[in-house]
Amino acid sequence: MREPILLTPGPLTTALATKAAMLTDWGSWDSRFNELTRSVCHDLLTIANGRHSHACIPLQGSGTYAVEAAIANLVPRTGKLLVLVNGAYGKRMAQIAQYLDRDYSVYETADDTPPSADTLAMLLQDDPTISHVGLIHCETSTGILNPLADIAAVVHATGRKLIVDAMSSFGALPIDVAALHIDALIASSNKCLEGVPGMGFVIANQDSLLASRGNSHSLALDLLAQYEYMQATGQWRFTPPTHVVAALRVALDQYLAEGGQSARLARYAANATLLQQRLGEAGLLLFLPTELQAPIILTFHAPAHLGYQFKAFYEAVREQGFVLYPGKLTSQETFRVGCIGAIDSAEIEQACHTITTTIRQLGWTQ
Numbered sequence: 586m587r588e589p590i591l592l593t594p595g596p597l598t599t600a601l602a603t604k605a606a607m608l609t610d611w612g613s614w615d616s617r618f619n620e621l622t623r624s625v626c627h628d629l630l631t632i633a634n635g636r637h638s639h640a641c642i643p644l645q646g647s648g649t650y651a652v653e654a655a656i657a658n659l660v661p662r663t664g665k666l667l668v669l670v671n672g673a674y675g676k677r678m679a680q681i682a683q684y685l686d687r688d689y690s691v692y693e694t695a696d697d698t699p700p701s702a703d704t705l706a707m708l709l710q711d712d713p714t715i716s717h718v719g720l721i722h723c724e725t726s727t728g729i730l731n732p733l734a735d736i737a738a739v740v741h742a743t744g745r746k747l748i749v750d751a752m753s754s755f756g757a758l759p760i761d762v763a764a765l766h767i768d769a770l771i772a773s774s775n776k777c778l779e780g781v782p783g784m785g786f787v788i789a790n791q792d793s794l795l796a797s798r799g800n801s802h803s804l805a806l807d808l809l810a811q812y813e814y815m816q817a818t819g820q821w822r823f824t825p826p827t828h829v830v831a832a833l834r835v836a837l838d839q840y841l842a843e844g845g846q847s848a849r850l851a852r853y854a855a856n857a858t859l860l861q862q863r864l865g866e867a868g869l870l871l872f873l874p875t876e877l878q879a880p881i882i883l884t885f886h887a888p889a890h891l892g893y894q895f896k897a898f899y900e901a902v903r904e905q906g907f908v909l910y911p912g913k914l915t916s917q918e919t920f921r922v923g924c925i926g927a928i929d930s931a932e933i934e935q936a937c938h939t940i941t942t943t944i945r946q947l948g949w950t951q
């Protein structure tokens with residue numbers, strides 16, 4: 586039997602070549618491994634258009650470690666972070682600020698409502714102590730796309746700094762850190778770059794990074810220390826996730842061969858459209874209006890049948906080779922289907938067939 590296809594937003598289904606890249610053991614002192622790290626960081630900076638203004642600092646751990654490191658390093662202890670929240674990852678960013686004992690406030694909108702740039706401008710005018718704004722680009726809890734360019738314009742015009750959690754969008758949606766004056770962008774190996782989990786990275790404005798000395802409360806999450814050590818030695822400060830870096834190198838090779846960001850976006854957008862169309866034909870409707878839905882992960886209303894249970898649905902679909910994701914809304918019964926990873930229309934067609942026949946077999950159709 587083949588491995589199940591992960592319709593989840595990272596870990597996700599990776600290409601065979603990416604998995605195969607993990608069959609080599611690397612010494613952390615080996616100059617060939619250091620060259621892998623350097624070339625990965627170079628490519629990540631290029632994708633973000635940050636080569637002349639920003640630095641890429643890779644960090645061991647999952648994406649949240651990198652978000653926490655970015656806030657700990659770039660928001661000074663005397664600063665204040667305004668977090669724009671419309672889902673679980675926005676809430677997590679606010680919680681990080683609380684843990685780090687940074688002053689923060691929250692501008693929260695409903696799960697299906699992007700933050701308004703005008704409201705943000707008012708909030709920034711009302712509170713001059715706010716030094717930084719935190720935004721989740723694609724809020725993975727629903728898949729909603731937040732208006733990065735509009736928010737970035739307001740943050741820049743009011744002299745504040747923007748920290749963007751682009752975990753689930755980086756590599757697929759276009760993001761220009763220089764043009765948008767993004768102070769720090771955070772993403773990880775295992776989402777739209779189609780690597781395996783184990784490292785995050787922060788693309789930080791060089792001046793802000795160099796000015797961050799003394800901000801970090803944490804030794805392991807000190808980005809400036811990681812950066813300076815890497816600049817001096819080519820090595821990671823502590824044991825590097827060698828196999829993850831090697832897999833990401835191969836995943837980036839495939840990314841570039843596919844045609845880079847626009848090609849990746851085109852494949853994901855085609856996946857999303859097909860998913861919406863096929864499940865729509867079976868009466869399964871999107872939670873978000875189409876124009877707010879990013880082509881990363883789609884939230885669908887669960888079948889409106891009293892007997893519906895996600896667990897039974899998940900197990901039956903899993904049995905047939907596809908891994909779904911539960912919904913993350915408390916108010917409504919939903920499920921999520923990711924459209925990122927090394928999959929295209931063939932896998933999406935099969936997945937939709939499996940989902941719709943399973944719902945019929947379980948008797949959840951009206």
Ligand SMILES: *Cc1c(COP(=O)(O)O)cnc(C)c1O
Pocket residue numbers: 594595647648649650652674721723724725750751752753773
């Ligand atoms: C995946 C993700 C993260 C990081 O989650 P980890 O489980 O720590 O990898 C953060 N923000 C967003 C928007 C994400 O999609």
